[in-house]
Amino acid sequence: MENKRKYVIPGDVITSGPYRPEQNVVLDGNKIISTTIGISEIYDDSVKVIPLTGKYIPKINDLVIGKVISHSSLSWELDINSCYVGFLPAQDVFGRDFSAHADDLTSKLKSGDLVAARIANFDRTRDPLLTISDRDLGKIDSGDLVEISPSKVPRLIDKRGTMIQTIEMATNAAITIGQNGWVVVSCDNPEGLLKAKKAIQMVDERAHIANLTDQVIEMLESKGEM
Amino acid sequence: MGGRESELVLLDENGIRCDGRKIDEPRKIMIRAGGLKNADGSAYIEFGDNKILVGVFGPRDVHPKHMSNTDTGILRVRYHMEPFSVTERKNPAPSRREIEISKVIKEALEPAVMLEKFPRTAVDVFIEVLQADGGTRCAALSAASVALADAGIPMRDMVAACAAGKVADTIILDVNNEEDQAGQADMPIGYMPNLKKITLLQLDGVLTPEEYKKCVETGINGCKIVYDLQKKALQEKYFGSGGDQ
Numbered sequence: 001m002e003n004k005r006k007y008v009i010p011g012d013v014i015t016s017g018p019y020r021p022e023q024n025v026v027l028d029g030n031k032i033i034s035t036t037i038g039i040s041e042i043y044d045d046s047v048k049v050i051p052l053t054g055k056y057i058p059k060i061n062d063l064v065i066g067k068v069i070s071h072s073s074l075s076w077e078l079d080i081n082s083c084y085v086g087f088l089p090a091q092d093v094f095g096r097d098f099s100a101h102a103d104d105l106t107s108k109l110k111s112g113d114l115v116a117a118r119i120a121n122f123d124r125t126r127d128p129l130l131t132i133s134d135r136d137l138g139k140i141d142s143g144d145l146v147e148i149s150p151s152k153v154p155r156l157i158d159k160r161g162t163m164i165q166t167i168e169m170a171t172n173a174a175i176t177i178g179q180n181g182w183v184v185v186s187c188d189n190p191e192g193l194l195k196a197k198k199a200i201q202m203v204d205e206r207a208h209i210a211n212l213t214d215q216v217i218e219m220l221e222s223k224g225e226m
Numbered sequence: 227m228g229g230r231e232s233e234l235v236l237l238d239e240n241g242i243r244c245d246g247r248k249i250d251e252p253r254k255i256m257i258r259a260g261g262l263k264n265a266d267g268s269a270y271i272e273f274g275d276n277k278i279l280v281g282v283f284g285p286r287d288v289h290p291k292h293m294s295n296t297d298t299g300i301l302r303v304r305y306h307m308e309p310f311s312v313t314e315r316k317n318p319a320p321s322r323r324e325i326e327i328s329k330v331i332k333e334a335l336e337p338a339v340m341l342e343k344f345p346r347t348a349v350d351v352f353i354e355v356l357q358a359d360g361g362t363r364c365a366a367l368s369a370a371s372v373a374l375a376d377a378g379i380p381m382r383d384m385v386a387a388c389a390a391g392k393v394a395d396t397i398i399l400d401v402n403n404e405e406d407q408a409g410q411a412d413m414p415i416g417y418m419p420n421l422k423k424i425t426l427l428q429l430d431g432v433l434t435p436e437e438y439k440k441c442v443e444t445g446i447n448g449c450k451i452v453y454d455l456q457k458k459a460l461q462e463k464y465f466g467s468g469g470d471q
Contacts, residue, residue: 009384009457009460009461010380010381010382010383010384011381012420026340028421035340035380035382036378036380037375037376037378037460051378053376053464055266083285083344085287125296125345151378208464208465
């Protein structure tokens, strides 16, 4: 098969034949057409396009970073950098014995707070339901928020997390990546924090470059000598 | 002819038009994707002397809420001409003509965008005509489609647009301002080149059935030229110079 990966724009015919259309492609007759700007990948039986642009669309089980916008007496509303607002029920935070009279929601989460949450449920009829009842989820007390394009998140994680591990090891920072493009970096050492943030921004800007990992390592090391 | 300016020759005996083009030659077109930092997607087009800037936002929350649709996202388009875009100052308030063009452009983009993936949201397209010289709706539609792709809105195909028309009893491609004023017919066409579908077709003037067919054909050829430039603009922004890998 010639060229497995290809740059495509909307309307480009990727291939034709008995393939299963996956992300960002549509089937028209027997032609498979890209619906977005990205890189097309053909596998044994399926075709998909990795997008290079676009907003975050919630997916069940995604880890996201949310910012509290407001709350009602029963739930919080979180900005999750998407076209929908995330919805975090109070019971999830206070536990089963939550009482709308007795408990004050602002005592746990105030507007502006950052929260690491998982998308518990989402479909086209309702806004995404979030949950924090899992390990490593919940309010984020310290760290800096870095915003990157959601379509670059897979590049930041890289194959089995190699890129993010490289950055974490070199700077001693703890990095939480939300699938929605929001990344929280915390590090005791201010220099490490700066370097980690710079590395993340580098990935965002140069995601399409082939030897990006080497460039990031070079940047991380060069600064360390200074 | 005394004091009056000499009559405009729309097409001379050598088949050269009033601005020096051949009958099947479009004006100079330049398209650039991106450029606006605060918009989710943007594009700039120069189509002859037309200069148009397009910004796209969304998918995002719908305000006012009652406009939202639980089955699908909605597309909203605003076509607006700057007061300085024409020789005589134009009132910046939306005119009858601008409202109509907003509607036609919206309806020409709708078959391409897949908004059913984003129920209860809106995609807003803002088109600002900085300088107008005939054929702005086609140029605006072409730029809007690039801006939508830049914003990452899923689309079945790009929409390319170009006008065809009739001057001096001849079918010509890409009608300019003079030809529009003095010509016999003007036909803007919006076209999805890969799906081979027409999304916009208007006609101002009278054509015989044969001329009509020729006119549509000519217009579609123009759309294909525009499409190549749209493609180039997006490739330049996203893939650098090369389309290899």
